[in-house]
Amino acid sequence: MSTREKKVAVFRKEHFNAAHRIFNPAWDDKKNAEVFGKCSNPHYHGHNYELIVKVTGVPDPQTGYVMDMKQLSRITAEEVLEKFDHRNLNLDTVYFKDLNPTAEHIAMVIYDLLRARIDPKLELQVRLYETERNFVEYPAE
Amino acid sequence: MVYLTRLEHFNAAHKLYNPGWSKEKNEAVFGKCANENWHGHNYELYVTIKGDPDPDTGFLFDVKKLSDIIKDQVIEKLDHRNLNIEVDFLEGKMCSTENLAIGIWQQLVPHLPAEIQLHCIKLYETPRIYVEYFGN
Numbered sequence: 576m577s578t579r580e581k582k583v584a585v586f587r588k589e590h591f592n593a594a595h596r597i598f599n600p601a602w603d604d605k606k607n608a609e610v611f612g613k614c615s616n617p618h619y620h621g622h623n624y625e626l627i628v629k630v631t632g633v634p635d636p637q638t639g640y641v642m643d644m645k646q647l648s649r650i651t652a653e654e655v656l657e658k659f660d661h662r663n664l665n666l667d668t669v670y671f672k673d674l675n676p677t678a679e680h681i682a683m684v685i686y687d688l689l690r691a692r693i694d695p696k697l698e699l700q701v702r703l704y705e706t707e708r709n710f711v712e713y714p715a716e
Numbered sequence: 717m718v719y720l721t722r723l724e725h726f727n728a729a730h731k732l733y734n735p736g737w738s739k740e741k742n743e744a745v746f747g748k749c750a751n752e753n754w755h756g757h758n759y760e761l762y763v764t765i766k767g768d769p770d771p772d773t774g775f776l777f778d779v780k781k782l783s784d785i786i787k788d789q790v791i792e793k794l795d796h797r798n799l800n801i802e803v804d805f806l807e808g809k810m811c812s813t814e815n816l817a818i819g820i821w822q823q824l825v826p827h828l829p830a831e832i833q834l835h836c837i838k839l840y841e842t843p844r845i846y847v848e849y850f851g852n
Contacts, residue, residue: 618798621727623843
């Protein structure tokens, strides 16, 4: 079987637990409550986030790997889990000081963190589950 | 005897932090779960009741009524809340999954009809960590 130049996607699944609050600082509490409902509770709430990192590329002819999964696991742990796991996304991370920590924005932040550490010739996409039934993907195809 | 289970879920913030201990001791015992700024979970709650089906309806208990009781007595109080500071029935208790399951049991029992026995509260904190409480 010829495998030359055929792309394969590999996936790494991780999870982290975090507290957050959906809050637009440009609005008063009343408007935040109207728009975001209970998600804007000033005392925070939280989720078990599930993260799926997708890396696409041509398998290396020497190793047969698109990317060493151990390396992908380590990068994800360093860039995402160590920064987000058991944290308050609004208070304990630098990324959401001026950015509302919606699932959309969290996925975009995670993408940027990982993109900087992964070979530019490989494509990257992240899927983030906030609950089993609410999830986002970035970048969108 | 038949067992009937209703599954509900809620999302909440909490921390494992004993106010009688120093910050250092809390961190030594609870690790990152003691983060003062909270963390959070998607909790999955399985409420199981037991009894004999009613001969007229075939039901152990109207599951819609069971769902309403769980929503009114438990989910309303826990969903999108901070378990340490916003939940009356957890006041003064450590917010472990164990204590939460016991608290949920105590919330539900007074609202179930006498002929229905609560059998088990099964509470998932994460997909891989759960507790069960059988009322004793």
